[in-house]
Amino acid sequence: MNTEGQLAERDRSPGSEKEHEGRSRSSYASARAGEPRSAGRLPQWLRGGRPTGGGRWRRAALLATACAAFVLLVSGFVLQPFLIPSGSMESTLRPGDRVLVNKLAYRFGDDPSRGDVVVFDGAGSFGEEEPSGNPVTGLLRKAAAAVGLAEPAESDYVKRVVGIGGDRVTCCDERGRIEVNGQPVDEHYLHPGDSPSRVRFDIVVPEGRLWVMGDHRDASRDSRDYLGAPGGGTVPVDKVIGRAEWIGWPFGRWSGVPRTDAFTSVPAAPGRIPSAAPGGAHG
Structure with a gap:
């Protein structure tokens, strides 16, 4: 008869289970503590993950707005x-x-x-x-x-x-x-x-x-x-x-747009310093 095994089994006190449960809860709380406190308050369509139908439309609208703003910015200052x-x-x-x-x-x-x-x-x-x-x-x-x-x-x-x-x-x-x-x-x-x-x-x-x-x-x-x-x-x-x-x-x-060399031989206007490189909607 294995009395040592029985003794070992009996030695497991109810407190050990509580201790294990406490550790699990503590670990879970620590994992949660690593997340930003505001993460739980952000809408799902901003936090990522699988968006809902409404979130999908919001993302599309946000992307379209950002693209339009970028195009208008470029058109306004760089290339129109x-x-x-x-x-x-x-x-x-x-x-x-x-x-x-x-x-x-x-x-x-x-x-x-x-x-x-x-x-x-x-x-x-x-x-x-x-x-x-x-x-x-x-x-x-x-x-x-x-x-x-x-x-x-x-x-x-x-x-x-x-x-x-x-x-x-x-x-x-x-x-x-x-x-x-x-x-x-x-x-x-x-x-x-x-x-x-x-x-x-x-x-x-x-x-x-x-x-x-x-x-x-x-x-x-x-x-x-x-x-x-x-x-x-x-x-x-x-x-x-x-x-x-x-x-x-x-x-x-x-x-x-084709450039032209038609003006290459044109002299500078009287009293004007010649440039280093001659220049090559509605009707």
């Missing part, structure tokens, strides 16, 4: 899609193209160069200051235009820089070409069949302003049409929104 609404820049840009405008191109001391394709606000130079309308409608329109889903504001234009501050721009020489500072410019980017200009002009561009023209000269309302307006048809540099860099839509048009 711009819908081309007319044919004034054909064949370089076509109606329906969405170009990506580099808003940092002229933010750090650089100015637009001859040949750049720029987007600018023409209010006050190509027309009257934009009238104030319904603020809510205007805000929604600006948000849609900022992501390329709506046409730009009526005062926003896309054109090519032909003359910068101090330049004398004239039309035309005996071959019908525009001259900048006495140098004829061969504009190979013009729409087929267009002449450089059917309007004759002779203007010295004021400092801090630009003379701009569309590539489809026969279908473009540009500096030539506002010779009698304030500024003589020129646009203030500080009204330039950015430089058109890429065509992002439609897919078959993916490419950079």
Whole structure:
């Protein structure tokens, strides 16, 4: 008869079970103590785990809001899609193209160069200051235009820089070409069949302003049409929104906006220091 085994069995006092139970509870409490006190009060859709139906929708809404805020932030300060609404820049840009405008191109001391394709606000130079309308409608329109889903504001234009501050721009020489500072410019980017200009002009561009023209000269309302307006048809540099860099839509048009060397031989304006590297919406 195994009396030692019986004695060992009898020696298990009720207190040992309580002690084991106490240790278990203590361990559980310690594990719980390691969690953040606020974890139990957070909604399940923020704490993780398997979300409920409502939590799934909340997460989707939060993600959509964050994405929209990010896109608007980038569009506002870095790179903005711009819908081309007319044919004034054909064949370089076509109606329906969405170009990506580099808003940092002229933010750090650089100015637009001859040949750049720029987007600018023409209010006050190509027309009257934009009238104030319904603020809510205007805000929604600006948000849609900022992501390329709506046409730009009526005062926003896309054109090519032909003359910068101090330049004398004239039309035309005996071959019908525009001259900048006495140098004829061969504009190979013009729409087929267009002449450089059917309007004759002779203007010295004021400092801090630009003379701009569309590539489809026969279908473009540009500096030539506002010779009698304030500024003589020129646009203030500080009204330039950015430089058109890429065509992002439609897919078959993916490419950079072509640069030009048409102005490489143009001399600097009298009294102006030559630059180190000559510059290569609505109609």
